[in-house]
Amino acid sequence: MLALELYKVTNQPNELNKTLNNPITISGVFRTEIDCIDIVVEIESNNYDYNYVFIQSLNKYYFVSNITLVNAKVTRLYLHCDVLMTYKTDILASFGLVTKGGNINPYYSNVESDSRQDIRRIAFPYYFNTQNASFVLVTISGSGVE
Amino acid sequence: MATNNYIQMQIISRNMDLTYSGGNYTKVSILGKLTPLTNIDVTSSENTHYKSLPNAGNSETWYGIKFGSSIAYSQTNYAPFGVQNLQLESVESGLKFVIDLVHTETNSSSNTYETFPFLRQSATYGKFIHPPFNSVINGWVSITENNVIKLYVSNVNETYFDQLSSAYRTQLLIQIIGHWETATTTYIITDITTNCIGDNPQTSVEGGQTYTNTFTPNDGYAFHGVNKPNAVCAGVVYDSVINADGTATITISNVNGNIELTGGAIRKYNLNLELYNCVLYDGNNPYNLDYVLEGETYYFILHSNANFIFKTFPRWNMGSETGDFALSTIDKTIARISWHNYQYIIIDNDLRIQANATLSPNLKYGFVSIYNPTYDELDELSRKRFYSPTQGEFIDLSEYVISLRKLYVEIPKVARELVFFGKYNTNISANIVTTDFIETDCGRVFISELNGNSLDYNGVEIECYLPFIGSVSLNPNQVYGKHLTLRYRTNPLNGDCAAFLITIDGLQIAYAQGNISFDVPINFKYGNLNNYGTNDNSLYLVYEKRPYIEIRTNRQYQNMNNRLLNNNLWVQISECSGYVEFSEIQFNQINKINNDEYNEIINLLQNGIIV
Numbered sequence: 230m231l232a233l234e235l236y237k238v239t240n241q242p243n244e245l246n247k248t249l250n251n252p253i254t255i256s257g258v259f260r261t262e263i264d265c266i267d268i269v270v271e272i273e274s275n276n277y278d279y280n281y282v283f284i285q286s287l288n289k290y291y292f293v294s295n296i297t298l299v300n301a302k303v304t305r306l307y308l309h310c311d312v313l314m315t316y317k318t319d320i321l322a323s324f325g326l327v328t329k330g331g332n333i334n335p336y337y338s339n340v341e342s343d344s345r346q347d348i349r350r351i352a353f354p355y356y357f358n359t360q361n362a363s364f365v366l367v368t369i370s371g372s373g374v375e
Numbered sequence: 376m377a378t379n380n381y382i383q384m385q386i387i388s389r390n391m392d393l394t395y396s397g398g399n400y401t402k403v404s405i406l407g408k409l410t411p412l413t414n415i416d417v418t419s420s421e422n423t424h425y426k427s428l429p430n431a432g433n434s435e436t437w438y439g440i441k442f443g444s445s446i447a448y449s450q451t452n453y454a455p456f457g458v459q460n461l462q463l464e465s466v467e468s469g470l471k472f473v474i475d476l477v478h479t480e481t482n483s484s485s486n487t488y489e490t491f492p493f494l495r496q497s498a499t500y501g502k503f504i505h506p507p508f509n510s511v512i513n514g515w516v517s518i519t520e521n522n523v524i525k526l527y528v529s530n531v532n533e534t535y536f537d538q539l540s541s542a543y544r545t546q547l548l549i550q551i552i553g554h555w556e557t558a559t560t561t562y563i564i565t566d567i568t569t570n571c572i573g574d575n576p577q578t579s580v581e582g583g584q585t586y587t588n589t590f591t592p593n594d595g596y597a598f599h600g601v602n603k604p605n606a607v608c609a610g611v612v613y614d615s616v617i618n619a620d621g622t623a624t625i626t627i628s629n630v631n632g633n634i635e636l637t638g639g640a641i642r643k644y645n646l647n648l649e650l651y652n653c654v655l656y657d658g659n660n661p662y663n664l665d666y667v668l669e670g671e672t673y674y675f676i677l678h679s680n681a682n683f684i685f686k687t688f689p690r691w692n693m694g695s696e697t698g699d700f701a702l703s704t705i706d707k708t709i710a711r712i713s714w715h716n717y718q719y720i721i722i723d724n725d726l727r728i729q730a731n732a733t734l735s736p737n738l739k740y741g742f743v744s745i746y747n748p749t750y751d752e753l754d755e756l757s758r759k760r761f762y763s764p765t766q767g768e769f770i771d772l773s774e775y776v777i778s779l780r781k782l783y784v785e786i787p788k789v790a791r792e793l794v795f796f797g798k799y800n801t802n803i804s805a806n807i808v809t810t811d812f813i814e815t816d817c818g819r820v821f822i823s824e825l826n827g828n829s830l831d832y833n834g835v836e837i838e839c840y841l842p843f844i845g846s847v848s849l850n851p852n853q854v855y856g857k858h859l860t861l862r863y864r865t866n867p868l869n870g871d872c873a874a875f876l877i878t879i880d881g882l883q884i885a886y887a888q889g890n891i892s893f894d895v896p897i898n899f900k901y902g903n904l905n906n907y908g909t910n911d912n913s914l915y916l917v918y919e920k921r922p923y924i925e926i927r928t929n930r931q932y933q934n935m936n937n938r939l940l941n942n943n944l945w946v947q948i949s950e951c952s953g954y955v956e957f958s959e960i961q962f963n964q965i966n967k968i969n970n971d972e973y974n975e976i977i978n979l980l981q982n983g984i985i986v
Contacts, residue, residue: 244985266971312968312975313984319965321949325957325980347825349926353861354818356921357842357891363786364753364895365808365867366746367777369797 230256231286233272235279242292245313245320247281257306265289266310271303282308290314382456382547383443384526385409387492389428389475391465391555392438398461401527402444409439410491421496424503428475428552437492437552457515457527464522471558472522477504477512478550479536493550501548502535511535516551520561526551559583562633568604569639570596571623580630589624590615592640598623599668604638642669645725651804652683652732652790653710667722674719675700675712679732683790685710687800689730694723700730708732731793731800734809743777745867746794747786748805753779756794759801772796779895783843783920784815784865784872808867817861817922819879822854825928831855836927841874842920844889849876849924853884861922865891874922948986956983 233256236249257272265287275298282291291308299305313320383405386393392411416433417425425431444456463472480501495501504512512535518524526549536547560582566573568590575588590604598604598617606613606625609632615623627634643666648655655662656676667673677689677700684707688699691712700710701718710730714720733744748756762770775797789809794801824831837849839861858879865872870892876885948957957980962973 241985243979243983246986265969266975310972310975312972313979316966316968316972316976319963319968320976320980320984321986322947322963322965324945324947324961324963326959327944327946327951327955328958329956329983330954347928349825349928350923351820351822351926352921352923353820355816357783357815359783359920361785363782363784364748364750365778365780365782365786365870365892366748366753366756366794366805367779367868368744368746368795369775369777370742370744370795 230258231270231284233257233270234283234285236281236283237279238281242311243313245317247290247311247314249281249283251279253279263287267294268308269305270308271299271305273302274304275302277304281311282306288315382528382549383441383488384457384549385439385441385489385492385551386463386524386526387437387439387550387552388465388472389435389437389552389554391467391470393440393466393472393555394464395440396462396464399459400442401458402456403442403458405441405443405488407441409441409489411439412437412492412494415494422494424478424495424500425476425552427505429554437494439492441488443488454528454530457525459525459527461524461526462522463518463524465555467555469558470522470555471520472518472524472553473556474506474508474516474518474551474553476506476550476552477508477516477535478502478548478552479504480548481536481546489548492552493548504535518553520558524551562608562630564634564636566636568636570642571598571604571640573604573636580634582630584630586627586630586634587624588636589618589622590640591622595643596640597621597643597666597668598640599671602638602641604636607635607637608632641671643667644669644722647725647727649727649729649804650677651730651792652734653677653679653685653689653730655728667726669722672719672721673712675728677710677728677730677732679708680790683732683734684708685730686733687731687793687795689728691720691729692727693720693725696724700728729802731804733792734790734807744792744795745808746792746805747788747808747867748794752794752803752805755803756801756805759796759803762796762799772799772801773898775799776897778869779897780870780892781895782865782867782870782892784813784863784891786813786867810867812864812866815863815865817863819858819860820924821858822856822924822926824855825926830929834929837924839876839885839922839924840919841887841889841922842917843872843891844874844887847876847885847887849885853878853882854924854926859884859924863891948980951986954983954985957981 232254235253235255237251238247238249240247255272255274257270259268259270268291277296280293282293283289284291290311292311293306294309295307297305297307382402386395387409394408395406413436415425415435415437416422417428417431417435418433419426442458465472478495478501480495508516515528516526528549561579562582564578564580564586571590571592573588573590575586577586580586586606586608588604588606590598592598598615598621603617604615604623604625606615606627608627608630613625613627615625615638617623625636646665646667648665654677656678658674658676662673662675675691677685679685685700685702686707688702689710690697690699691714696714698713701713702710711718712720720726760772762772764770773796786806786808787810788806790807791804792807793804822837832851835851837851837854838846839849840846841861860877860879861874862877863872863874870890871888872891873886873888875883877883948955960977960980962977964973968976
């Protein structure tokens with residue numbers, strides 16, 4: 230018997246990082262010899278709402294590529310290893326020559342780029358409050374004693 | 376010798392023999408002197424009831440007189456009993472008898488009169504009553520300054536008698552213990568002060584004592600000068616001292632005669648001051664009170680503040696009287712009150728003084744006066760516009776108004792003056808404008824670079840928006856990394872303004888000019904209202920009144936979302952995000968990966984993954 234962690238993932242298969250949802254853990258048995266890439270397991274369940282599996286004993290992630298109902302109690306899962314998720318650490322540490330796409334520091338680019346105007350406005354602290362206007366009255370000075 | 380059931384009393388002197396005379400007696404038949412009791416140690420523990428006597432000694436001799444009831448005691452007829460107005464006399468003159476202790480008891484064992492002063496050594500024997508006596512004890516025991524004593528029980532009062540209610544008592548004893556001391560003279564205090572009240576209600580005072588009385592003037596009155604309260608004691612006059620709170624205190628440190636209190640408070644009249652840029656003095660001293668006193672003489676002088684002079688005569692008004700202050704032809708900073716050609720005034724009514732010192736000519740423009748009225752003051756002034764010197768005749772005082780402007784800067788409030796239209800005093804005061812220009816500090820901003828490279832300088836546009844003026848262009852080299860301060864200077868006469876931008880080092884990097892005001896129409900001159908209320912500069916109508924600096928910088932963008940974009944950058948995969956395809960891959964293996972897995976990873980990276 231081996232422990233299987235079943236998940237439901239919505240990521241595209243070529244996404245490096247998968248978001249694992251609705252986990253459950255069940256027991257199953259291998260129906261084939263293990264070659265780690267493609268394996269078949271039988272589980273005692275009639276729940277088919279899972280498409281992703283993590284096998285703790287192998288430390289690998291698998292796509293559920295097919296499901297067969299053996300009888301009323303036993304379901305057979307055909308699994309294929311997700312090498313991107315399984316070896317994510319290795320892949321991120323690797324180097325490659327980017328040929329397409331990728332959000333990379335734009336200033337490293339030596340080819341096509343786009344220049345647009347960026348507008349910033351920096352206001353001074355003080356503003357002229359028109360509600361506090363002052364009146365200035367200028368009159369002829371005629372008062373006074375000589 | 377008396378027998379049992381008779382009340383007896385003893386009057387005992389602790390330090391000197393005594394005699395008696397006179398007196399009114401009730402139920403008293405036996406009088407006489409007691410045999411002195413010598414060598415009494417009232418400080419000993421045996422005499423616990425007496426050791427608290429004043430100046431208790433360990434070898435006292437007690438002298439005494441005695442008297443007793445002529446009628447045998449019973450429950451109902453023991454009172455009234457005693458003697459009144461008995462004159463005590465000592466062997467020396469000039470002494471007074473002071474009661475130190477009253478001792479009362481009923482006795483169920485002794486049945487004879489004592490022949491010498493009795494001294495009770497039992498801890499619980501009788502009641503011992505020390506001064507000060509209360510109203511009950513003073514009702515039947517008292518003595519005057521002239522040594523006239525009263526020992527008179529007027530009714531059955533058990534309060535001060537031990538076991539009085541006992542049916543087995545056979546004898547009632549009352550013992551008065553005192554001493555002779557030098558008599559002091561009592562002096563009479565006579566208060567004939569007026570319009571005030573003292574806080575010391577004493578009507579007499581012992582000679583040698585200190586007498587103090589603080590007087591408070593009645594409402595509407597105050598103390599002043601020679602009329603304040605004073606006292607005459609033994610021919611010496613003691614003046615009161617006027618306190619900060621307006622009260623007056625008389626102190627006589629050693630009373631040696633009768634005291635007569637005279638003087639008093641004087642009626643107050645309101646002093647209403649309307650002073651602009653000047654201060655009122657009485658003679659050489661600033662006058663800070665808000666009242667003047669009836670009948671008092673005041674030498675009022677007005678001193679103008681620095682840089683101000685009196686160009687008009689200050690005026691005063693007292694009841695129906697009115698007059699001007701006198702101005703010197705030489706020194707126009709001083710104005711003296713003039714009342715019937717005197718340089719003082721004697722008060723008989725409320726006094727009002729109005730004085731308006733104006734800015735010295737060297738700080739002003741001479742021909743014109745510049746005011747900064749509030750809206751309410753302006754409204755008030757507008758109602759003074761049509762002046763009627765004679766019935767049916769009107770003068771339009773707006774002829775004397777040169778301009779009225781509305782400025783959008785705050786004018787410093789330095790001083791106020793009465794507003795004059797020509798020679799006409801509106802009797803309305805307003806702030807005056809004393810400066811040639813008003814400086815408005817709009818604060819400081821710091822301008823930082825955006826890209827940190829040439830994009831911040833090449834093709835960049837930097838403008839400073841200046842309310843009421845417009846915009847000025849700035850040089851990026853003078854702006855980036857600088858603290859910039861913006862200031863306006865405005866001419867209050869016409870609203871012209873100049874704005875200038877300076878660095879923290881005081882370097883001016885830009886300036887511009889405009890107008891920060893508009894004319895308010897006040898007249899219909901030249902038949903055309905349009906001559907007023909207009910302004911070439913209409914920027915005061917622009918919405919934004921806060922200055923700012925606007926920087927329009929070019930910024931380079933990578934087109935991240937274009938999958939067709941060919942990058943050809945050699946990067947670590949962790950530096951990428953979004954969809955990315957790789958051609959050549961240097962795989963850094965951390966975990967154990969078999970060949971099939973490796974091939975699949977390489978294949979995926981080449982066909983594109985989402986990081």
